[in-house]
Amino acid sequence: MLTQRPRGTEDILPGDSEKWHYIEEMARSLCRLYGYREIRTPIFEHTELFQRGVGDTTDIVEKEMYTFLDRSERSLTLRPEGTAPVVRAFLEHRLYSGMLPVKLFYLGPMFRYGRPQAGRLRQFHQFGVEVFGSRDPSLDAEVISLAMDYYQRLGLKGLELHINSVGCPSCRSLHREKLKSYLKDKLKAFCTTCQDRFERNPLRIFDCKSPECQKLLKGAPTITSSLCPDCSQHFKEVLRYLKELDIPYLLDENLVRGLDYYTNTAFEIVAPGLGAQSSIGGGGRYDGLVEACGGPSIPGIGFGLGLERTLLALEAQNKEIKVDSGIEVVVATVGEGLETAALKLLSLLREHNIAADKDYLGRSLKAQMKYAHRYPARLVIILGQEELARGQATVRNLKTGEQKEVPWEDLVAFCQQAKERGE
Structure with missing residues (x-):
């Protein structure tokens, strides 16, 4: 029986992988403009990092983590999100000892x-992206602007930015008592998860996806009504x-995000028309996370944008990403004994940064031309015994159908000029 990929995973095949290259390179080029540098963290971390950083009352830690014991009985977890690993790396490598703020970005599974x-x-x-070292509300605006700029450059339109402030620990302590008082008489009607969160982290109840629980929350005091003067002023400045x-x-005063480490600014970006999974990215400020992970008191802010959801949004809006095969020239042969010449020509073209390929199945010239069209390539260089004897080769432009004989020593220059002209 054929082994298939695990449920919940996808193979990214040629034709689609080029689309991924495009949206990833868009992210990299944009981050260069904003002064962010790339960081790459391990795919798995010690489980305690996420328990401490993400929060043990979140759906991620309670229900969704891939956790396992290695051969030394250490508990490890495949990373469920990107912020906690970046914070760990920031502390482990003492990046805070240099110039602040530190502006980082990441791409990965x-x-x-x-x-x-x-x-x-x-x-x-x-x-x-993650930024460490500043509480300036203009930085919050920059991080949000970067996210919206990314989607705009990809061509997405009609996106909605939902934003809220979840305050600081002092605000949440006041709100916690107000919320518990409001929910106390209604608690039995809530789901068991919300009942459990009532004592541990009642603010997390706002993150429940149950329609019944959401109905029961209508009229409940929101965190926005409990903001202290500093948090209220910070939020006004961000807006x-x-x-x-x-x-x-x-x-959106009910927006709390799904992670416990957020403080002050919290935001989500929504693409209408995607159904239940309309949120394609989000983030916020986490001024206590670095300290919670064992470091000094250093503020931070960042976001995480889902690339699968980004591609779905592009598809829903009929935004086509043009896929380039990458091959510019196909070398075709007519007759026997030309394999060595074809391989040498391929090597010469590639040496001069011209993407080239050839047929390896001994097809007829007609079949080789179909092969070149399917790539699609721009040019086909046809090698024949008579032409080679004269030091020539025939070059055909697949777009116009025109062809001409070109001296062997001029083939590279001819192909480079055609590339520059976009032929």
């Missing part, structure tokens, strides 16, 4: 166990900067 559906896989990919940058937003 994450892993969460859940019910697979469109845009929500068990292995999924994120583009994320003011967003207006200055002409970034529209929707104030």
Whole structure:
């Protein structure tokens, strides 16, 4: 029986992998413009990192982590999100000892166990940024601007920025008592998960996906009504900067995000028309996370954007990513005894950074031309015994159908000029 890929994973095949290259390179080039540098962390970490960093009352830690014991009985977890590993690396390598703020970005796979559906896989990919060392609300606006700029450059339209403030520990302590008082008489009607969170982290109840629990939450006091003066002023400044940058937003007082480490600014980016999985990215500020992971008191902010969901949003809006095969020239042969000449020509073309290939199945010239069209290539160089004896080769332009004989020593220059002209 044929072994198939695990449920909740996808094979990214040629034709699609080029689309991934495009959106990943867009992320890299944009981060260069904003002054962010790439960091790559391990795919698995010690489990305690996520328990301490993400929060043991979150769905991720409670239900979704891929955790296992290695041969030394150490508990390891495939990374379910990108922020905690970056914080760990930031501390382990003492990046805080240099110039602040430190601006980092990452691209890579994450892993969460859940019910697979469109845009929500068990292995999924994120583009994320993290900035450490400043509480300036203009930095919050920059991080949000970078995320929106990324989607705009990809061509997505009609996105909604949902934003809220989840305050600081002092705000949440006050809100916790208000919320518990409001929910106390209604608690038995909530799901068992919400009942459990009532004592441990009642704010997390706002993150419940149950429609019944959401109905029961209507009228509940929100964290926004409990913001202290400092948090309230910070949030007002963030919103003011967003207006200055002409970034529209929707104030969503029930938005708390799914991770315990957030403080102050929290945001999500929604692509209407994607159904239940309409959120394609989000993030926020986490001023206590570095300290919670054993480091000094250093503020931070960042986001994580889902790349599968980004591609789904592009598809839903009929935004086509042009896929280039990468091959510019196909070398075809007519007759016997030309393999050595063809291989030497391929080597010469590649040496001069011209992407080239040839037929390896002994097809007829007609079949080789079909092969070149399917790539598709720009040019076909046809090698024949008579032409080679004269030091010539025939070059055919697949777009125009025109062909001409070119001296062997001029083939590279001819192909380079055609490439520059876009032929």
